[in-house]
Amino acid sequence: MSPHEKRASTRYEVVIAMTVIRDGDSNPARMVNLSHGGALVQAALEPPLEVGQRIEISFPLPDLDKPLHAKAVVRWEGDPNQSEFGIQFVTGFRAKEMWALGRFLERQTPL
Secondary structure, eight states, X not given: OOGGGGOSSOOEEEEEEEEEEETTEEEEEEXXXXXXXXXXXXXXXXXXXXXXXXXXXXXXXXXXXXXXXXXXXXXXXXXXXXXXXXXXXXXXXXHHHHHHHHHHHHTSEEO
């Protein structure tokens, strides 16, 4: 079974500038799809992230005053030419963060 078939949440097409934090270093990245449980991220990181590696991410949502900050784990590697990887959120979001994420996703196109 592919990682795509194991998803519990619908993914939505997005383009969000974000930050990937690995070992305290902040790196620019781009989120290309998003769900309540994770995301597909593009980021040219050296060395590349590995499956199982834990990272932190930060990205803006329109209904939040501050960027949403979350801990995540790399679950799969995507197209190496696109520097893609799939992440699963491991942070429990607060009620306001879940509300803002849900409200944002309602306005996006499902994949």
